[in-house]
Every structure is written in C-alpha cells, then in structure tokens.
Amino acid sequence: MPDVNITVDGKKLAVPAGTLLIEACKSVGIEVPSFCYYPGLSLQGACRMCLVKIEKMPKLQTACTTVVTEGMVVSTEIDEVRQARKAMLELLLANHPLDCPVCDAGGECELQDMTFSYGAAESKLIDIKNHKDEQQWSPVVYFDRPRCIMCYRCVRICGEGMDVWALGTANRGSAQLIMPNHSDYLECEECGMCIDICPVGALTSGAYRYKTRPWEMKHVGTVCTHCADGCKTTLGVRRSPTGMQIVRGDNRDKSGINGDFLCIKGRYAFDFASHDHRIQQPLIRREGRHVPASYDQAYEHIALRLKEIREQHGGHAIGVIGSTRTSNEESYLLQKFARLLLGTNNIDHHRTADFPSFAGALARKKDATASMRDVFNAPAILLIGNDPTEQHPLLAWQIRNNVRLHRARLYVVNSSPIKLRRQAASFTQIPAGSEPQLAAFLAGDDSAANALASGEITREALAALRDKLRGEPNLIIIFGSELRGSSIDSLVRFGAAISGAKFVCLGDYANSRGAADMGLYPDLLPGYVPVGSGARFHEEWGAPVPTEPGMNLLQMVDAAKAGRLKALYIVGANPVARYNLDPFALSKTFIVAHDMFLTETALLAEVILPAANAYEKSGTFTNTCGDLQLLKKAGDITTVKSDFEMLLRVADRLGFDLRQLVPFRQAERADLGQSRGAQSGEADRHAIWLEAHGLEPKLSPFDPIAMLDEIQRLVPGYDVSRVELLAGNDQHTSIEAGVASSIASQPELILPANDTLFTSGTLGRYSRTLNSVIENPRRAPADKADREVVV
C-alpha cells in the first residue's frame, strides 16, 4: 500500500497506511500527550489527553484512535487543543490527593510530567475530594484509588499482555475503580507488570514502596539472575553501610529482549542479595565447626590442601563443580582453572538440558537457533514439552504476544494442558514421557505414533499435525528437557526439511546455557569441543591439558565416597540438595565452596568463600536461546567477592602465573578525551568503542572483559559484535559442535529444575518477596492453584 500523506503543524509527512495519528506525530518528533494509549495494547480513547484538531472535523479528535487518511491536516498546538489538555489535567488533579511528596512515583510520574508540560497548576475547585483508603491486594501489589487516573493500562497489560485477567473495573462514574479478581485481594502471577505500567503512583509494590525516591538511586541495567530467559532488568541501587543495596528492579530501560516484560523474579526477587543469612566472611572448619577467617587465611588454606592433594594423588583426585548462575567469564575461567592448573577434566555442573546433543545435532548447520527476539516475530512456533508460563515466563510472553499482535500460529504438544494452549492454534496432549516418540514420529517414524495416539489424538490427527508443520516455513521449534540425546537428533532432522526452521532448547537457570557453552563438562571444552580435540585451546593456553574425559558429577560423588576423589571445588552450586546426595558420601572429601548462603552443600565444605551474585559483578550471560548479554555490576558489597576474583586469588596462592589464566596486558590507559574536556556521555561512548576494538588495555587480571576477549577468540559462535554487546544490546551466538558423533551427552544426568513462577532453585529460598507470595494465606496452595482465571 502506498504511504499516506498528512500535514501536522505545518510539517508534511508520509506514513504507512493504517498508522495511528499519534504514532505518525511521534515519527516526526511531535509529542501528543497520552495516558491511556500504550503501544501494543488495545485502544481506549478514555483519557482524552491526545485530542487534536483535524481540519474539516467539527470536534477535536483523539490522535490515539484516529487512523491517518490521505490529505489529513492536523494541528496539535493551537489554543483549542492546549486548552483541552489543560482542562483534562485540571479535572484529573481536582480529585487527586496531591501527595507527591510521599508518593513512590514522585519524580517519574507521567501526571507530574504532563502537569509540568501542559500546565494546570492552579486549582479552581473547592469542594471536598472523594477519598478511598489504600488497599493491599497481595504481598506485591498495593492500590491507592485517589491517585488512579483510570487509564486502564494495568487492566490491559494483565489481561491482554499476561493472559491473566486478574484486574478489572468496578462501579461507575466517579465511584469507578480498578478491582482485583477476588474483589478485595489479588491472586495472580504477581509479575508487577501492572505496577510498572501504571503512569502514576496508584499501583505500588510491596518490595519498594516508601523506600526511597527515584533520584536517590543509581539505575543499573543488567540481566536477571533467575530463569534462563535473560530479561534485562534495571536495578535501582542505593548506597548503604555495606556498600550498596538494591532497592528496586524494573524495566525502565525497555531496550532489552524482554521489552515491557519482567516476571516477579526479575522485578522483585533481587532481595535475596540482602538476606540476613548471607555469608559475610570466609569460614574454615576447625574441629568440626565453621569459624570466621580472613580471606588470606582462607586462600592459604585452600592452596595448601589442593597442592598437597595434587602432588600426592594427582589432578584426577580433584573434582570441580561449576555454576549455572555465574558469568560466562567465571565458568570459562573455572574450567581453565580445573584443566590447566589442577590438571583434571573432572568438571561438571547441574545440567538442566541436553545442550551437547543439541550442539551435536546442529553440527554444520548455520543460523539454526532462534533468538528470544525471533520468538516474538516468527510466523509459527512449535512447542514441545515444558510449561513456559511457569518455567520460562519471558518465552511465554514472547509466544503469547506474538500470537496476539502478529497472529503467529502456535502448535503445542505437551503431556499436560499447559496454559499456553489458550494461544495455540492446535494443542496435542500426549502421554507423559512420550515426547521422544513424538520426535521420532515427526522425523518420519510412523510406528512411533503407537505410543502417542489415544482418545481424540488419533494417528490421523498426528499425521495431519506433522503435515501442517512441514508446511510452516520459518517455524521455530522449542523443546524442553523432555527431549534428550537422539530425540534431539530426530527433531533436528524433522526441522531440516522445513525451510528457515530454527530451534530453541530450554535449560533452566540464568546461565545454564553459558555453563554448557563454556565447557563445564568432563568431556567437552568450551564450544562443545571434545577434550581430545582441543588443539586450539592448548595452543592458546600454552600448556598441555588432560585429553582423557574426566568424571561427571555423579561419578565424582561415587569416587568421593570410595575415597578416590580427595577434593571437590564447588562454585555456586548446591548439588547435595539438587541431586539429593547423601551428605556422608562426601564426609572424607576436602571441599571448597563459593556461595552466598550456608546451603546443604556449603555446610559440608572445609572452606567457604562468601560469593558475590550476578548483580554484584560484571561479565556476560548467555540465555537459553543463545543470546549473549552484558552483566552490569550494581555495586560492590564490602564483605563478598566475585568468584572470578576468588579463583584467581587461589590460583595465585598456588603459584600460578595469572597471565596464563587471564590474558590481561600492561599498558597505559587510553585518554578518553579527558585531556580535551570531553563530557561524560561522550567519554562513555568512547570507552565502549575502545573496549570493543580491543584498544582499551585490560590492566587487571580481575577484569572479566579480558576473559571475554579470549572467549570471543576461541569459543565457536561467540564472535559477535563487541560494540553492540558493550552498548548493552543482546547478541545472538550460534551453537554448533565441530564433531557431532564424539559427544557422549549422558542424558541421564539431566535434572530439570521444575521451578514455578515463585521458586528459583536454592537462590529463590532466600527471597522475601517470593516467600511472601508462596506463604500468602489468601492464596490457593500451589497444588490447588488455578491461576487460569476464566475470561
């Protein structure tokens, strides 16, 4: 369709047919004020702030509901329009409590901004305002009716965006209000989307209310540390006696892969970081009791014992367990530490998906993985297994809103009637555990249908589904950990016949994919390179590393029990709880644990080092789709250190040349323009550019970006744009193993986390907000919860 020509305030412009007038104005920098209009949500025409004059129309028209037509002549700044805006604001403020000085939204309130811009400071009316007391709807959500301007954004984001439909409007006229689904309390996903989208302070969060003012915080855009989806979250950080405190999480920076979205964990479950039980200093077990020690004592103790064991029993007597929540740089460093320094391939982590098989199946396929952004734009999606609403909230949001806004066709195959079936063009329920047969069937093995067909799901229906999927170019195929090993091969074979098909393999924690990509496997180096074929790593590292596969996690535990494994170095993991291990099996082993809390695993350690979490460090995370993103440090806490730093300190004590572990250089720090008085923004951009082009020297071994240099050089698929990455943008990496057949993926080691919306592994247990929701007596118990409010 040809563009439509219109004139706004004398400016001529051409916009695509179908464009809303308000968007057309925005495209040439003309701001039409709005409250109820919100891109991506249904139109309301309710606030009347966007009234503009359109020639030949007697009345002012709402720019948010008017579609441009050829020759339209619009005025947005004439007196009549100005007066209309001013009057709307006067009417809103007339009943507003004007409690800005104590309101959470003060300083970032759209009503304040509008009043400032369009002027309605004088109040003409003298009668008593209508009042209604504030209500607490849930541990997370509070509602203050007098501040509400009735823009219905909360209602729509909850219904249209989240498919939860927990908010609505009640009463009419001036008595109208927003009401939660149980009339005086709310039972929902507690995502806080309504709070974030509220233009004023009518909805506030239990996590943040009355804590501080927005201008007193530093705002740090980083990546959520909970599930594997990698939402960008902006942390509001304040100084505190211990260094800093995170007081808020939101997504004021909507540039992330998550756009408007955050779930309860990304938004509120930052509070584990300030939990009372956080370990504040190193602990060493002496005579059966953990006693405080200095960092020096702890490093010394660890180095002494490791050296002793390595010398007496060799590297294979030492095992290392990495984390699914440490940065890529830390995981990479850890495996290098194990292989190069301890001389062992005994390294593993809590596996939640079969990434090695996935990589193997994709060998020699280019661009075969989908990014989180792709999921929002694909014309069709096949989802096998998993329940993204609970386990991958962002992914679920992407799928849902792709269906809603772009009419994508969603095909769901699951053993349970998961909530996303409500968006599905087709839902196929198969017997629990029959997902592998489904993969085989899709790949062409018709006999596999025997295990799948039952009731309504006939063989014909399955065949029809397969035919339909084959005719969906650019299909994105998403699968959960139900598919492992050769089933992934089958699925990839099926997808290979569909042009443009891409895949997503779902793992469970914030950096599970990173842990896998960085080679936390006994048989795989970073980038799924078999330990026997790591020539390029050996070359770069300048030292031989063991080429025989090491022990996996369970083998290590067995070896420890048998007394063959003498030491276990555990970084940010709780295998004792996750794999339900017998603690006594590890009683003879020298254990070092880096952790934030005295977990079941940490308790067994001889030395415990208090670790910083992902919000307290810099580096990168790779989400389950393979999107690489930058972690930005919210600030330092005086009592803890990053795993990166602690590993290097131990290495140093072991007498190792740190330059062999981290390729940092010696050089003069570049002039960022200070000498000519550059402004800070310019200097920042310049710094990013220098950094990205490898021109900014890494002066410290503790600079994780130096490690990223090596990762980008050596790990296949990670050679993405540095500038983009450092500027805070997501960069999609590719996954592909060099040699498919040599990978022994040991699918039996995969243990999905099965987290719900309100749990997050061990970490989640320390979040007050998550606990307050789980323990909320007004909530149906989890097993009886029916969060699907019937629409």
Place this chain on the structure above:
Amino acid sequence: MADLVSHPDEVKVVSRRFGQGAANLDRYLELDGYKAVQKALSIGPDAVINEMKASNLRGRGGAGFPTGMKWSFVPKQAPKPKYVLCNGDESEPGTCKDRLILEHDPHSVIEGVVVAGIAVGSHTGYIYIRGEYRYLSEIMQKALADAYARGFLGKNIFGSGYDFDVYWHGGAGAYEVGEESALMESLEGKRGVPRIRPPFPAVVGLWGGPTVINNVETLASVPHIMLGGGEWYASLGTPKNGGTRLFCLSGHVAKPGVYELPLGYNLKKMIFEVGGGIRDGNKLKAVTPGGSSTPVLKADECDVGMDFDQLMKAGSMLGSGGVVVLDDTTCMVKYLQRIMMFYQHESCGWCIPCREGTDWLKKTLNRFHAGGGVEKDIGNIQYLAENMLGRTFCPLGDAAAMPAISIVKKYRNEFEDHLNGRPCPLEAKALEAVPA
C-alpha cells in the same frame, strides 16, 4: 401503568392501537397486525429501504439520524451474522414514550425489528429493555412467545423460507447502556461502556457483526410506513422530518401526558393548547424541549416548530421528545442541580472529562444551591461544562454539559441571587406559601 391522554390535534400513527388491547396477538391481528412483515417479505429488501428513505423517518432515540439511510449502510455481504437491535433502554429524564409502546403495542415493535431484519439481511433481533421496565419485559416476553407459537418468528416465517429470531434482553439499570455501542457491550455480557467509533455498528456491531440499532418508537413506526407508504408518512411532517412522534409533555402544564403530534408542531401551541397551559395560572419560564440533555429554551424562545432542524436553529435539539415545561416558581439552579445529579450518577466513568466533570459539577451545584456559593463557582460551572462539551468519549458528557451551559448563560441572574450565603430565594418563597 400510565394513563392515556388525548387531544384533537393528535395524529395517531404509532399510538393508533394504544388502549385497544393490542398486546393480545389476536387483537393485534385484527388491527392490521403482521401485515407489514408480509409486505416486506414480498417486496424485498431494496424496496423496503426505499420506502424507509422516502418516509423521511428520523431516529426517535435522540440523534435523529435518517433511518432508511442507516439501514442502507449495512453491507449486503458480511462474513459474520448481522443483527437488528431495538433500543428500549429509555432513560433520558423527561422521556416516557417507549414504555407506552411496549405496554400497549409490543407486537408493532417486534414487527419493526423483523422488517428491519428483512431490509438488511439479518436473521436475528434483540429487544433490549431497561432494567427498571420489568413489567414491560413480561409483556414483551409473552408477545414473543405468542408470535413464535404462530410461526411469525423462528424458522420459515409466514412460509417465506426466511428465518428470523427475536430475543428479549433486560438491562441492569444504566442510562449509559442506551448509548448504542454501550448497549452492545451490555448485550454481550460486559460492562456497559461505549466503544470506539469508527467502526460504526452498521459495519462492526454486536459480536462483531454488522448491526442496525434503532429506538423502540423508530421501529414501531416502521410497520405503519410499510403499510401506508413512505410518501404518506413523510407528508405528515415537515421537509426532511417525516411523520409524527410521541411528545412526552411533562412539568408544569395542566394536562401532562404523551401526545402524538406531527413533526414541526409549534411548541407554544403544544404547551398552551395541547397541554392546557401552565398549571395554577403561573407563567411559563423555560422549556427543555427534547429530554433533559437538550439546551433549555426561555419562554420567549418557544415559538418554534418541533422538528430536528427548526430546534437546531433555535439553539436546542429535538432529542428524545421529552418536553419538560417549567413555570416561574422553578429555581433554575435547583433544576440544573437535579439534572446534574442524574448525569453524575449515570456517567459510566470511562473517560476523564465526563467522570470528573459531572462529579465536580454536582458537588459545586449542591453546595451552591444550599447557599454555600461563591462568585467564582458560576464561572467554574460554565468552565467545567464548556470543557466537557465535545471532548468526551460518548455524548453523555455533552448531555450533561449542554443544559449546564444554557442555564448558566440564560439564567445567570438566578445564580447570582444565590450568592453571599443566601438560600434559594424561590425555595424560601415556596416555603412561605405553605400554610402553617
């Protein structure tokens, strides 16, 4: 049940069967009942629409949109089912005509719905009746059941091969659901809040299908046009204002009631001849000519023909036909206060100017009339109303603003008389008049 009145100037078309027991189907059939449907079936949709256009019938719900034209906007082919809605939410203060039709001649409404359905190619009609008209709903339910029993509704009506179903639906008591798109929301089981237009109902209406929505009186006029012919109907009224309508004459006249008069009938004559003049020998002060939302006319502005165009020229509107006559004992501040109480109570709350505007107008007027007024209130009342007018999401905001603007403009002196802590002077006088 309302008493019936009559006057020799009346031209009885819609009210022809009032008082004749026509709610009974047999009686209705004796009085030419269901002949219009059969005629419509025989002449076909295009001819029906042509008759309607020729009749110059304009909507009796308030806006006065030409009915034939409205029907012609409905697309012939549509992917979704089409609907005919009868708007029986009659709630505009001063308006009480649809209730008489529903009580005395329910089948004429059903017939009008079916004819409209034939004209636009719909097979389903809904008659929406306001919640407070419970007793009329019962009459309508019986009428529908009777019509079904005879095969006048349902499959293959009158053996024509044409199917048509009509359902009754009760409101829950909201003026706002009289607004056509809010009515559709309500009918769909949602909150009675209007919809964004365009798209207009003729294209996207109930359940997303093309929809014709007409007032009870509009639809009740249809069978008469079918039988008498469009030209005949048009000739009863003035140019572009065909036919007759039910005027609900109320207030301070000697003989209030619902009278059927041709369009264009002189207002003064209506008050002084049809209505028997002002009660108790008082003097005429003001008239609200078309339901409480229309701007008031002063006594000296009442020499005007009651049709859509002449009243528009006179600065008011014909609206829903509710003529409220006020004599010189009326306090105009109190009158506006009462009107505003209604609109404040009935605002659906969807948009800012109406929700907040009606509330502040009501609060200000309550205090003002009680003697708490200050000078700037008068300006504020005007300011609030002027800033609502034309800027609300639906015309309810206008409905509240128009009387306010006209009353402040035309009776400013009465507002001034309330200032400085003086209680309402007219109320004080009324109290004196009450014998101890």
